[in-house]
Structures are given as C-alpha cells and as structure tokens.
Amino acid sequence: MVKPKKHLGQHFLKEQSTAKNIADSLTGFGGYKHILEIGPGTGVLTQYLAERHNQTLWMIEVDPDSIAYLETRFPQATENLIEGDFLTWDISVIPSSFAIIGNLPYNISSQIFFKVLDLQQQIPEMVCMLQKEVARRLVSAPGNKAYGILSVLLQAFYKLEYLFEVKPECFYPPPKVDSAVIRLQNLGKSRLECDEVLFRRLVKQGFQNRRKTLRNALKAFNLPQEVRALELLDRRAEQLGVEDYVTLTKSVTPFWNP
Numbered sequence: 318m319v320k321p322k323k324h325l326g327q328h329f330l331k332e333q334s335t336a337k338n339i340a341d342s343l344t345g346f347g348g349y350k351h352i353l354e355i356g357p358g359t360g361v362l363t364q365y366l367a368e369r370h371n372q373t374l375w376m377i378e379v380d381p382d383s384i385a386y387l388e389t390r391f392p393q394a395t396e397n398l399i400e401g402d403f404l405t406w407d408i409s410v411i412p413s414s415f416a417i418i419g420n421l422p423y424n425i426s427s428q429i430f431f432k433v434l435d436l437q438q439q440i441p442e443m444v445c446m447l448q449k450e451v452a453r454r455l456v457s458a459p460g461n462k463a464y465g466i467l468s469v470l471l472q473a474f475y476k477l478e479y480l481f482e483v484k485p486e487c488f489y490p491p492p493k494v495d496s497a498v499i500r501l502q503n504l505g506k507s508r509l510e511c512d513e514v515l516f517r518r519l520v521k522q523g524f525q526n527r528r529k530t531l532r533n534a535l536k537a538f539n540l541p542q543e544v545r546a547l548e549l550l551d552r553r554a555e556q557l558g559v560e561d562y563v564t565l566t567k568s569v570t571p572f573w574n575p
Contacts, residue, residue, distance in 0.1 A: 319359050319382045321490055323332050326422040327380070327505045328448075329358045331536065338443060339498055340365035342480055343416055346502045351375060351411050355403050355419035355445075358388050365396060366418065375411060378405050386460045404428055404539040408436060423492070426451060429466025430467055433501075443501040458522035466524045470517065473509060473559045478528060488558035511566040514545040515573055520562055523554030531557075531565075544568050 321327040332337055339362055343352065353375045357363045368376050375397040378384050382512060384400045399406065406424065417440055418431070421429055425449045434442055450463075456477045457464040480498045485491035509516055519535065526534035532550035544550075549557065549565050557565070 318385050319463065322380060322382075325380055326424045326525065327358065328420075328488040328490060328492045330361045330420055330487060331489050332483075333361070335483055335487050338481065339418070339446060340369075342444045342498060342500055342501075343369075343370075343418060343442060344431070344500075345442075347414065347416075349414045349416050349441050350401040351413060351415035353377065353411065353415050355417060355439065356422060356571075357387060358420070360387055360446060362420065363394075365506050367391060372416075374398065374413070375399070377401055377406055404432055408439070411439075414439050414441055415419045416441065418445065420446045420496075422516075423448045423451070423494075427467060430471060431456075434470055435501065438507060441503045443475075444480075444498065446483060446498045448494050449495040452479060452499050453503075454497060457559075460556055461523070464555045466521055469504050469520045469557075469559060469562060471501065473516075473562075474506055475503055477501055492510055493548070509563055509566075511563045512570050513571070514575070515570060516562060516566045519569065520554070523557075527554045529553065538573070540569065541572055544572060 321329055337429055349372070351373045352366055352369065354363060354366060357376045357378055363376065374394060376386065376387065376394065377399045379402050381400065384398065387398055388395050417433065433443060454463040454465055455471055456479045472475050478500045480500055483496040483498065483540055485493070485495065522537065523531050523534050530551055530553055532545055534554060536556060549561060
C-alpha cells in the first residue's frame with residue numbers, strides 16, 4: 318500500500334460507497350468520450366471509473382509510488398497513466414473533449430480551477446471533491462460573503478452544483494476539515510460577450526478590495542466620470558453576478574488601456 322505523503326497533501330479516500338457515488342456523479346453531459354482523473358492515488362475511485370466502457374479513462378499522478386501501485390493494480394490502464402503534474406501537463410495528449418474527476422489536493426485546488434477555466438471549451442463536465450469551505454464558496458450566489466473571485470469566473474462558464482459532503486473518517490489519514498463533492502457542467506459559451514481579460518481583472522480587483530464599493534475598489538483603473546457615475550459601482554464586488562460584471566466590463570472597455 319502507498320504511504321500518504323504530507324508534502325503532496327495526500328489523503329486517500331477509503332470509503333467504497335463514497336467513491337462509487339463520486340464516480341456515478343459523472344453524467345456524460347456534453348457527450349465526451351474521455352475522462353481524466355487527477356491524482357488517482359491508490360485507485361479507490363479509479364476502479365469505478367474503469368467500469369465505464371463507453372469512455373476512455375486517463376489518469377495523471379505526480380507521486381511515483383502511486384504510479385507504481387496503479388500500474389500493478391490496473392495493468393490494462395497503464396497506457397493512459399501519466400506521471401506528471403496536471404498544472405503543467407500538455408493536455409493536447411487527450412484527443413478530444415474530456416471530463417475531469419478527482420479528489421483534488423486542497424493546497425492547489427484553486428490553481429486547478431484556473432487551468433480548467435483556460436481549457437473550458439474542452440471540458441464539458443467536472444466532478445471533484447475538495448475542502449467543504451472551498452466548495453461552498455464556489456457555488457455561492459451573489460450577496461453571500463463566501464462568494465468570491467472563483468465563484469464569478471467559474472459561474473461565467475459553468476453551472477455548479479453542491480452534491481454531498483464527505484466526513485474526515487472516510488480518508489486515510491483523516492484530514493482536519495470536512496470535504497464536499499461538486500459538479501460543474503459547461504454552459505456552452507465559447508466566450509463571454511465582453512473582453513475576457515478585462516473581465517477577469519475587474520473581478521479580481523473588486524474582490525481584493527471587497528469591503529469597498531466598486532467605485533473605490535477600481536480607482537486604479539482611472540475611470541472617467543461617466544463610468545464612475547454608474548449605479549453598479551455603488552455596490553461591493555460580492556453583490557454583482559456574472560452578467561453585472563459583463564455589463565461593467567463593456568462600460569469600462571472603451572477607456573481601458575492594457
């Protein structure tokens with residue numbers, strides 16, 4: 318058996334019924350033929366994914382010990398087992414659109430979601446387990462204090478669902494926090510109806526000063542008076558939904574000098 322490594326943030330899922338529920342949460346939305354499991358570890362989730370014979374399973378794992386164990390346990394899947402880091406791996410190896418599934422390392426979950434956003438046109442569905450607090454933040458609606466940068470950016474392209482929670486005793490070793498499983502399904506937008514670079518910058522700048530109204534939070538943009546007079550800017554970052562940020566981005570675009 319593989320020994321969990323603290324520096325990799327490894328907490329191996331051991332509860333079989335939970336693993337099956339996670340695997341079954343992939344609906345096939347978008348008609349993808351490939352599934353990428355991030356961090357399969359000891360293969361508790363992998364065994365249920367391997368049963369989906371109408372889809373090709375890929376696995377990416379950074380831990381050499383887990384790789385060696387998985388090669389022994391799933392010899393039929395060795396061809397699509399990659400030793401590497403999802404954050405730096407060349408995703409073009411997978412020939413078409415794919416779903417993502419996995420028990421995400423809590424210390425890099427935000428980085429993983431930012432990469433998913435960069436690849437959103439290739440990823441119709443994602444099911445993942447992460448820290449409960451982070452899961453609630455991602456699915457939060459505007460006006461909720463948990464609502465943040467990734468809430469807006471992910472909800473711009475995906476429908477997010479909070480599926481179920483997982484207790485620490487379902488893992489080895491048990492983490493110090495509760496976990497939760499969420500599902501993302503692509504809204505089918507090839508792009509937003511605004512400048513997406515500016516959209517991201519406005520969202521990030523707003524939430525970095527979330528206690529201020531957007532009029533004050535966005536001072537660094539040196540907006541002209543006609544933009545500063547917008548009623549949207551009377552609100553704080555957490556009070557705006559995706560479409561509000563699209564509207565704001567369109568208003569700022571003519572005056573933005575990248």
